Amino acid sequence: MDKLTIKTLAKELQLSVSTISKALRDSHEISIETKKKVLALADQLNYTPNPYASSLRKRKSKTIGVVIPEVVNSFFSQSINGIESIAKEKGYHVLIYLTHESFDNEKSILKDFESGRVDGVLISVCRETENSEHIKELMSKDVPVIFFDRVFNDVNTVKVTTNDFDCAYNATKHLIESGCKNPHFVSIISHLDIINCRLEGFKKALDECKMPFSAGNIINCTTNWEQNYNTLYKKLKAVKKPDGLLCSIENLSIIIYKVCQDLGLKIPGALQVVSFSNLDTASFLHPPLTTITQPAYEIGKTAAAILVKALEKKNFTIPNEQVVIPSELTIRQSTKN
Amino acid sequence: MDKLTIKTLAKELQLSVSTISKALRDSHEISIETKKKVLALADQLNYTPNPYASSLRKRKSKTIGVVIPEVVNSFFSQSINGIESIAKEKGYHVLIYLTHESFDNEKSILKDFESGRVDGVLISVCRETENSEHIKELMSKDVPVIFFDRVFNDVNTVKVTTNDFDCAYNATKHLIESGCKNPHFVSIISHLDIINCRLEGFKKALDECKMPFSAGNIINCTTNWEQNYNTLYKKLKAVKKPDGLLCSIENLSIIIYKVCQDLGLKIPGALQVVSFSNLDTASFLHPPLTTITQPAYEIGKTAAAILVKALEKKNFTIPNEQVVIPSELTIRQSTKN
DNA sequence: TTTATTTACGCAACCGTTTTCGCTATTTCG
DNA sequence: CGAAATAGCGAAAACGGTTGCGTAAATAAA
Structure with missing residues (x-):
């Protein structure tokens, strides 16, 4: 049995590859009946399009990179939760990278992103990081970067923080x-x-x-x-x-x-x-x-939502904006009163 | 300025695309001097190969999928830490998916993996999951799946757990x-x-x-x-x-x-x-x-190591093996004695 | 009826790398 | 010295979708 590709469907239905592709993407160029037939067969054969072929051609990966210092941390894991909620909703995939608070790690991760592996980045910079050159470098390659929690103010982008x-x-x-x-x-x-x-x-x-x-x-x-x-x-x-x-x-x-x-x-x-x-x-x-x-979940969710919304636009621009989501002081016994 | 691809390097150095590709991958077919020249230019121009083109051609994504019920959880976040340590070392990328303990989520995530998005999967199944059909289905498409912590015994694969x-x-x-x-x-x-x-x-x-x-x-x-x-x-x-x-x-x-x-x-x-x-x-x-x-970090690390090792082999087979890493009982004041 | 427009589809280039195969020039060896 | 092996590189076909453009038929407008 060959691999199941668009060609398989095309052959089976006596249609061209492009028609299948368009049908699957619900193009207006294709008639309702044809679409139905294509969808039915795709469903029957359990066809799943190759994401890498698609990414290559479309120059979009539907993937966002999340760069955080550590994951064994209530704040960051809750943030991931918020990020994932948006990713799932919008059909994005989430690549996680940990810097372990090392600037060198952070740099090499962002360097890798220049390859187009991700459509956009959510980052909480590490403690060691002193300057934002590596971030600006990445942004200059048209990869949008949005900060959450740990931000750099000299980078023109959205920063989601708490007060x-x-x-x-x-x-x-x-x-x-x-x-x-x-x-x-x-x-x-x-x-x-x-x-x-x-x-x-x-x-x-x-x-x-x-x-x-x-x-x-x-x-x-x-x-x-x-x-x-x-x-x-x-x-x-x-x-x-x-x-x-x-x-x-x-x-x-x-x-x-x-x-x-x-x-x-x-x-x-x-x-x-x-x-x-x-x-x-x-x-x-x-x-x-x-x-x-800190509203960790909301911070992650908000940052992701802003990023995804930008990515969905044609000629997106990331504003230089500060989004502040307030934290809550909960008084317990470790302080009197 | 065009995109920086292998073609750019080829033109610049008056070499063919295939030579560049081979030089970058350190093929024995290419002379030392040529390799040096290529590497130098690649470095100078800050060239990073397109991972999706590569993945498409090689049918390998250098990516592993991690499927867990939740991330705001000490065990799972520590596991991710262990997984990441191996991934980083071996040059793999980590896609995180959360099931939120929903079987439907788990199913659709694994379904997506049939596309070839990931080379292998590490999973801790969710509570709702009653049968392993979806997992077997994925494995039948030659995507190796390794369990950690929450396993299914009727699936022939590696299971990393504690005692x-x-x-x-x-x-x-x-x-x-x-x-x-x-x-x-x-x-x-x-x-x-x-x-x-x-x-x-x-x-x-x-x-x-x-x-x-x-x-x-x-x-x-x-x-x-x-x-x-x-x-x-x-x-x-x-x-x-x-x-x-x-x-x-x-x-x-x-x-x-x-x-x-x-x-x-x-x-x-x-x-x-x-x-x-x-x-x-x-x-x-x-x-x-x-x-x-529980030795969460070690469990994640071990599972990832086994998966990656299998992936690196040509005709890998995942043994039906139970790897047990013992936990530790730490007695504190919530029990007498 | 003629012309213009729309509909529905196919052709083929393209995304950027990898890899097979073939070619030439050089080296090795009997 | 001729044949065989080797080294070093290039051409081109993949990998699996996507998309601009062309076109024939169907429909609408004139």
Whole structure:
């Protein structure tokens, strides 16, 4: 038995290949009866068109590339969920690539995309990334790139984020109102705009409350678990230790809990904690963690929807637009009040 | 400027298209000097071959399809991580598809794979799936399918799982040894072999300890959160309520905690809980949850490695093999002892 | 009735690579 | 030294759809 192609159908129905193709794509050039016959046979023989032949000719792959730092992460996995919902609805396929927070990985992934493998890209850049040349390079080849969550502001494209500044501000306010005298900002060393936004929100709250801010109020972590544990351990053991933490990275909040456990520091008695986090176990932690929950699903869904809509247009242009979907502060026992 | 193809290089170097192609693929037919020239120009012009043209001609896509029920799940996201590690190493691309536990979705995804979109498939079947016809159908088209975690035993292929039976047995033993008189098995209605294995392990432990087993020892849940909450609420409020739970689904353990919180049931005082779970927050829950941690990363990695190795061979055959990677029981405060 | 338009389909080029086969020039070997 | 082997490259046919254009017949307009 040969492979089942359009030619098989053509031969069987005594029609030309082009007629079959047009019939399958529901072209107006083909009569209703012919279409019916073609569809019927295709169905009967269980014909599925070769996507690569189609992609080659149409210069469209119906595929979007998703580039994220990691997948074992509530935020990103929820984002994927949102992305997939749109992809499925619109008949797109989703290629997933992980950078593991490495700039080199990110670069080589985007380089591969220059081949036309994907019609468009959704990316949340990695921590190491300092400049956006590789992204601009890809966009110059007419591959649209849309940012979500971790964005670069100097790239002209859509950026779907949450209201990081406001959230950090509100959360810090909440800490202070709950009695914190010495709030600290837990973060990672990075050029990411998102981190900076959160830091600025933190600063503004301190400023408004006439609390002094200095670099000492920042606890900088890295991508190394051990190292972060030690950093936090030292900070939380110090004499003039913080009595409140705004944690800007979900993963770090777990380490904070661990350190407190090991140090015998009571939360929220000795230390209040609020974290950016999408953990659905947050309310079952000991104690339940006050979180800023990002609308991860919606962020992914929105970014994907905008990308797909653009791709479906003939001469699409991606606007330079900032789409902000607000997060929610959920107060639990890790902060008083 | 035209598109940059092999023809561009050919024209530039006054060579034929076929020579370029062979040079790029490092064919022995081409002299070292020519290869160097070609590589140099390709590099200089930043040439990237069109993957779809290549896939069409070679009838290989260098792409694997991953079909899972959901992605917002520690186990599956860790599995993806493992899969990606192999894919990256071997130059494969990963298409992700979510079934959302719907059999119809699963079927239509596999149907699409008949088009040759992917070279091979890694699948963890969904709960609704009762038979494996759709999988056999795909395999009959020479698309290799490898199972991981949630398998079908009547399909002749590799199945990468963990030692579900033993783990359930050990965990149940642990419950009983910690004083449980009335252990229950929390599960979902499903034909999944994995669920059955766990149940059998549970049964064996009861049997060995001369404890009677009946259908009453099973708490059957569904995919509906609300409904599960109610089911568990009722069960845990009953007069002859369980004093120990073996939870076979990660997500359900969170609901159990919630119900206990709302009912004022102390864990582990009134109820001991052990769950199959890959939550890395397990040790920070209130109380820390005793878990059977599955080697999700390794399972994904192993399955992917076997698939890729098969794909790289000329006339590959997938053996009918069961690969078992053991899980680990981590005892925490949600069970006494 | 003539002309213009529409309908429905076929022809063939094309998408960009890969691969088979054939050709020539050079080398190897008996 | 002649034959055989080899090295290095090119021509062209795939791979499986898509699409612009041409055309004959059917229909509408004049």
